[in-house]
Amino acid sequence: MEQEQDFHGIPIKIANPHLKVTLIDSVNKKLNVIREVSKEIGLKDLEIIHTRAEDLSHKKEYREQFDIVTTRAVSNLTTITEYMLPFLKVGGKAICMKGPNYEEELKEAQNAIEILGGKVEKVEKLLISNEIERNIIVILKVKNTPNKYPRGQGKPLKEPIK
Numbered sequence: 341m342e343q344e345q346d347f348h349g350i351p352i353k354i355a356n357p358h359l360k361v362t363l364i365d366s367v368n369k370k371l372n373v374i375r376e377v378s379k380e381i382g383l384k385d386l387e388i389i390h391t392r393a394e395d396l397s398h399k400k401e402y403r404e405q406f407d408i409v410t411t412r413a414v415s416n417l418t419t420i421t422e423y424m425l426p427f428l429k430v431g432g433k434a435i436c437m438k439g440p441n442y443e444e445e446l447k448e449a450q451n452a453i454e455i456l457g458g459k460v461e462k463v464e465k466l467l468i469s470n471e472i473e474r475n476i477i478v479i480l481k482v483k484n485t486p487n488k489y490p491r492g493q494g495k496p497l498k499e500p501i502k
Contacts, residue, residue, distance in 0.1 A: 348410070348412065349361055349363045349374070349386075349410075350374065350377060350378065350381075350383070352410075353378075353383050353385075353386055354381070354383070357383075357384075359385070360385040360386075360387070361385065361386050361387070362386075362387040362388075362389065362402075362406070363386070363387070363388045363389070364388075364389045364390075364391055364393060364396060365390065366390070366391065366392045368390040371388050371389075371390050374388055375388055393423040393424075393427075393490065394423060394490040394491070394492050394496070395492070396427075397423070397426040397427050397490055398426075402427060403426055403427065404426065404427070404428060404429045404430070404484060404485065405427065405429060406427045406428055406429060406432055407428075407429065407431075407432045407433070408428075408432060408433050408434075408435065409424045409425075409427050409428055409432070409433075409434045409435070410434075410435045410436075411423070411424055411434075411436060412437070415496075415497060416445055416448075416449070416497075416500065417436060417438065417442075417445045417446060417448070417449035417453075417477070418445075418448060418449040418452045418496075418500040418501055419496045419497045419500055420436060421434065421436070421449060421452055421453050421456055421458065421479065422452065422456060422489055422490045422491070422496040422500075422501060423490050423496060424436070424479075425453075425456040425457055425458050425479070425481060425485050425489075426456070426485045426489055426490055428457075428458075428481040428485075429481065430457070430481050430482065430483060430484060431480075431481060432480075432481045433461065433478055433479065433480055433481070434458065434478070434479040434481070435476060435477075435478055435479075436476070436477040436478075436479070437474050437475070437476055437477075438474070438475045438477060439473065439474065439475070440473040440475070442463070442475045442477065446460070446463070446477060448500075451501065451502060452500065452501035452502075453479055455486070455489075455501055456485050456486075456489055456501075457481055457482060457483040457484055457485045457486075458479040458480065458481055458482065459479065459480050459482045460477065460478070460479055460480075461478045461479065461480040462477075462478050463475055463476065463477050463478070464476045464478070
C-alpha cells in the first residue's frame with residue numbers, strides 16, 4: 341500500500357512492474373491526476389482508492405494484508421505509524437521518511453510503535469544533492485495490531501499514543 345500525494349507510488353510501480361501497488365488518499369482530486377498519469381503510461385496492477393486510512397484499515401480485505409507500506413511525511417511518527425501498521429502483515433515493513441531532526445520524534449514514537457505491533461529495524465541517512473538530509477525509518481511488524489487501531493475522528497493526531 342502506498343499513501344501518497346506527490347507521486348512516489350508511480351516511480352515505485354514503474355521500477356517494480358511486478359508489484360501490485362495500492363495508493364490511497366482522502367483527496368480525490370489528487371487521485372484523479374494519478375489515475376490519468378497511470379492510464380497514459382499504461383501501468384497495470386495499480387489500485388487507487390479514495391478513502392481515509394483509518395477507515396480502509398478496518399476492512400478485512402485490507403487489514404494486515406500488505407508486505408510494505410510507505411507514506412509521505414504528513415505528520416509526526418506516532419500518528420503515521422498508527423495509520424500505517426494496521427495495514428501490514430506480520431513480517432511486513434513500514435517505510436517512513438523524516439528530516440534531519442528525527443531522533444526526538446522516533447524516541448517519542450517508540451511506545452506507540454510497540455503497542456501497534458512494530459519494532460524499529462533500522463534508520464538510514466539519505467543525502468540529496470549533499471544539502472538535503474532525509475532519514476528512512478524502517479519499522480518491522482512483529483505482531484498483530486490491536487483491533488482498536490487506528491482510531492478515527494483525528495484522534496491519532498489530536499491524542500497520540502503515549
